[in-house]
């Protein structure tokens with residue numbers, strides 16, 4: 001297995017691993033170690049059928065079933081399908097899904113540790129995914145700012161992303177009220193310690209973070225706006241240009257990501273995601 005860094009602060013390309021078959025214990029440990037160091041791993045040119053994707057992902061922990069049941073692969077609810085395709089399709093179309101910075105499942109009490117995405121179809125142009133390092137972004141803050149942020153908590157909700165971003169995207173299947181009721185708002189520390197690397201990481205995102213609990217709304221909004229600008233500045237970002245059959249795995253405890261909605265409406269993009277359960281972030 002060869003690991004090459006893909007940007008200054010995060011991301012690496014991993015060669016010499018076949019995710020279509022079970023990994024031996026040493027290779028699996030090396031993948032886990034690389035994920036902790038680089039936060040985003042790209043495995044090019046993979047042939048991964050849904051059962052193999054589930055098996056690989058489940059080595060890292062229990063798999064989550066996404067609350068949007070209409071987007072789960074029939075017969076295999078561990079696979080969440082993200083696609084803009086409206087025909088020959090067994091799931092609800094979600095064109096330009098995830099086109100806002102977010103961290104998967106931060107709206108749950110025990111958010112996702114990691115996500116694994118397999119590119120079945122990619123558009124001819126566009127449709128990249130951007131990732132940013134919440135550890136490098138934290139490290140770069142001044143000591144004064146860190147002192148202000150330490151100990152704060154924030155409220156996260158699934159509905160926030162819908163109200164702020166998702167409902168404005170033409171062609172998106174509506175989300176039933178019951179899906180929001182099934183995911184009531186939760187509170188997380190605004191900065192947490194990564195349970196494996198030990199690094200401090202910011203833990204807020206424009207998609208799901210509603211507010212900073214301890215501050216008046218105007219102050220909280222200004223601080224969140226500053227943090228989002230800071231975290232997504234180019235020096236903390238790796239932008240992945242997808243090729244068909246790439247597998248990309250990311251560590252949600254140390255990153256945010258955003259799908260770039262710049263491909264042609266008629267061009268197909270079809271991604272399969274598995275989502276690995278994690279523990280509650282610790283302040």
Ligand SMILES: O=C(O)CCC(=O)C(=O)O
Nearest residue numbers: 082097098129259271273
């Ligand atoms: O489709 C992508 O590039 C990423 C989608 C996304 O944001 C997600 O799966 O959370």
